[in-house]
Amino acid sequence: MTTPSLLILPGDGIGPEVMTEVRKIIDWMGAKRGLAFDVSEDLVGGAAYDAHGTPLHDDTMAKAQAVDAVLLGAVGGPKYDVLDFSVKPERGLLRLRKEMDLFSNLRPAQCFDALADFSSLKKDVVAGLDIMIVRELTSGVYFGEPRGVFDEGGERVGVNTQRYTASEIERVARSAFDLAMKRDKKLCSMEKANVMESGILWRDVVTEVARDYPEVALSHMYADNGAMQLVRWPKQFDVIVTDNLFGDILSDCAAMLTGSLGMLPSASLGAPMTNGCPKALYEPVHGSAPDIAGEGKANPIACILSFAMALRYSFDLGAEAARVERAVEKVLADGARTADLMGPEGGVPVSTSGMGDAVVAALDASL
Ligand code: IPM
Numbered sequence: 436m437t438t439p440s441l442l443i444l445p446g447d448g449i450g451p452e453v454m455t456e457v458r459k460i461i462d463w464m465g466a467k468r469g470l471a472f473d474v475s476e477d478l479v480g481g482a483a484y485d486a487h488g489t490p491l492h493d494d495t496m497a498k499a500q501a502v503d504a505v506l507l508g509a510v511g512g513p514k515y516d517v518l519d520f521s522v523k524p525e526r527g528l529l530r531l532r533k534e535m536d537l538f539s540n541l542r543p544a545q546c547f548d549a550l551a552d553f554s555s556l557k558k559d560v561v562a563g564l565d566i567m568i569v570r571e572l573t574s575g576v577y578f579g580e581p582r583g584v585f586d587e588g589g590e591r592v593g594v595n596t597q598r599y600t601a602s603e604i605e606r607v608a609r610s611a612f613d614l615a616m617k618r619d620k621k622l623c624s625m626e627k628a629n630v631m632e633s634g635i636l637w638r639d640v641v642t643e644v645a646r647d648y649p650e651v652a653l654s655h656m657y658a659d660n661g662a663m664q665l666v667r668w669p670k671q672f673d674v675i676v677t678d679n680l681f682g683d684i685l686s687d688c689a690a691m692l693t694g695s696l697g698m699l700p701s702a703s704l705g706a707p708m709t710n711g712c713p714k715a716l717y718e719p720v721h722g723s724a725p726d727i728a729g730e731g732k733a734n735p736i737a738c739i740l741s742f743a744m745a746l747r748y749s750f751d752l753g754a755e756a757a758r759v760e761r762a763v764e765k766v767l768a769d770g771a772r773t774a775d776l777m778g779p780e781g782g783v784p785v786s787t788s789g790m791g792d793a794v795v796a797a798l799d800a801s802l
């Protein structure tokens with residue numbers, strides 16, 4: 436069997452710091468579980484711009500297309516605010532998503548018991564929460580044409596276009612139904628069919644796909660109501676499927692249910708490759724957090740859990756993924772807290788590397 440390949444793109448801000456901790460987990464898998472990965476590293480975002488004048492070099496794009504999975508840290512920072520839109524760090528990430536055709540973005544929001552008190556919502560609202568947001572990632576208003584800032588009769592007009600084809604909706608809907616089948620068989624589709632034609636099509640197509648999944652209970656919700664329901668009683672949901680922009684917003688909202696944005700991993704999956712595994716990119720939902728970059732304050736858990744998702748979805752190592760997830764759970768139960776998780780009830784303050792070391796120790800203890 437060939438060694439599975441992994442391209443690491445640490446990116447900007449806290450990206451490199453959290454990735455250093457993930458490398459410890461990857462090394463641990465090689466040393467203690469005999470699961471070696473062929474790891475290579477490259478630049479993305481502002482770091483790539485600084486080196487090459489582009490947020491994603493063509494060589495890096497080609498490498499990303501060739502590997503079994505990509506693991507990305509975060510992109511962006513105030514230093515790059517002045518750059519032309521076309522070379523902003525975020526464009527590097529969006530190019531990866533688009534050219535790898537990663538249409539299905541899985542953003543699980545799970546509330547670890549140890550953090551139930553820490554959420555800004557009441558404990559009984561979030562304790563035991565386990566939901567999955569499936570966000571369409573390669574179309575919609577993020578990519579629709581026409582787009583731009585135009586001059587119209589002496590006034591500037593900013594234009595973006597929400598555009599979805601039926602097949603784009605169908606493929607992401609199928610991936611959400613497939614996931615629902617493996618979970619509690621409940622799927623809620625969110626759009627704004629009350630004001631947007633693309634929402635009407637979305638609702639129609641999802642309803643058609645549902646015929647192939649008679650066991651899944653499908654419901655529809657306007658996305659604004661969905662945001663409200665997510666904070667009112669999130670446990671009513673199992674899987675949520677939604678478009679690119681609503682998914683961006685709703686997943687940040689869901690992240691806070693778990694206590695911190697520093698906890699949420701994600702998997703962006705495309706069509707199966709010749710080896711049967713999907714094209715895949717894994718990244719934490721959080722951003723580059725330039726305000727705390729380089730201070731050892733960042734929480735590496737979202738990135739570590741993103742690697743766990745890679746083990747599950749790209750490498751068919753569900754048991755090892757669960758091992759990493761249990762290690763994180765244990766570390767949190769033992770009280771280790773990075774700055775973002777430090778609430779009034781206290782805990783044992785740890786740095787970014789302290790958290791990574793604690794997860795490695797918990798992994799050792801799992802053997
Ligand atoms: C996310 C981020 C990105 C997005 C940015 C960095 C382009 O917010 O992954 O949620 O808007 O998709």
Ligand code: MG
Nearest residue numbers: 683684687720
């Ligand atoms: Mg976002």
